[in-house]
Amino acid sequence: MKPVEIKKGIQWVGAVDWNVRDFHGYSTPKGTTYNSYLVMDKKVTLFDTVKLPYKNTLIHNIRKVIDPEKIDYIVVNHVEMDHSGALPDIIDLIQPEKVFCSAMGKKALLQHYHREDWPYEVVESGREISLGEKTLQFVETRMLHWPDSMMTYIKEDKLLISSDGFGQHWATSERFDDEVDLDQLLFHSAKYYANILLPFSPLVEKLIANVKKLGLEIDMIAPDHGLIWRTHPAKILEAYGKWCRQESREKALIIYETMWQSTEKMAMAIADGLGEEGVEFKVLNLKLNHRSDVMTEVLDARAVVLGSSTLNNGIMPTMADMLCYMKGLKPADKIGAAFGSYGWSGEAVKLLNTALEEMKVKVVDPGMRIQFAPTHEDLQKCVELGRKIGQAMKGSSV
DSSP, rough: OOOEEETTTTEOEEEEEESSOOOOEEEEOOOOOOOOOOEEESSHHHOOOOOGGHHHHHHHHHHSSOOGGGEEEESSSOOOOHHHHTTHHHHHOOOOOOOEEEHHHHHHHHHHHHHSOOEEEETTTTTTEEEEEEEEEEOOOOTSSSOOOOOEEEEEGGGGTTTTTTOOOOSSSBBBBGSOOHHHHHHHHHHHHHIIIIIGGHHHHHHHHHHHHHOOOSSEEEEESSSBBSHHHHHHOOOHHHTTTTTTTEEEEEEEOOOSSSSHHHHHHHHHHHHHHHOEEEEETTTSOOHHHHHHTTTEEEEEEEOOEETTTTTTTTHHHHHHHHHHOOOSOOOEEEEEEEOOOOHHHHHHHHHHHHHHOOOOSSOOOEEEEEOHHHHHHHHHHHHHHHHHHHHHHO
């Protein structure tokens, strides 16, 4: 991909990764991008680099704009290796005057690359640097989603270079939000939030409040992954406001894994009960739905209903995987219940209830256990469980 001017004197010089399919447990069936930005001013400045295999793509794109050795500054908004993997080679190539980063950023760079000789300049939140015609203002965003994270605001362009905030894992030939379907873009943004930023929601809420407090006028948001928000920055800010408050709607998820379809029959009966209460529901078989897609659905769901057969006195493998993943992402303000079939011991429902309680999900029923294959009467009880969950959703204040 060739460089693209996103504002006068500011070029996208990053790389598109069409082939990546997994980001530490998050499925990326549409690939991703590693966005890097080059500001042409009295002091030429590069914002972040790219994943190491894309180093030559970055250098090639920079050369289309300027001799890399004429770059004066590098701003490291985020040290994670998909943004800093090429940094050592880029620094060796261009020999910058300064490498700007947060205090935690410097610590992380030293721990990753062990280079004491780099020209680090630590910046605090609110500090401003003049590049000539353009002024940079740094905004620390610690733990969004690493301790080193920060964003950079270019005042004259009303441009927020937002690091991993407001991004998406989506490889496209287009660079801007108005060049793609907005609903698809918001979906990819929601998946990104649900699987990366959800546990840091209180900090996202503080960031949005801080942006308002600082009086930053945002005309464009340029994240480190995915499309650049030039037409709809207000849309993604509004969405983040909703997601960080973990606002839910009248939607229930039945998430299950089954051995011989008895638990699946229970899941379908619970779904019938939810339907009788007139609430939206989705039935998600973990053999067919990736954990990260399930978490995207969890983002705005009010109820989470978990089902598993009992296997070796425990729960089924993909359910164990799902619970480990979900606990780490810390969804909040949900109600839930558990169900499952068993042969002779039947521990699964108890373990699922414990997991729900550990995630601070309000359990609205002790759970439904059925030995071997469910009878018509058993399935009717499952329908009633679905109705009970639906009624609890309607009356819930969480």
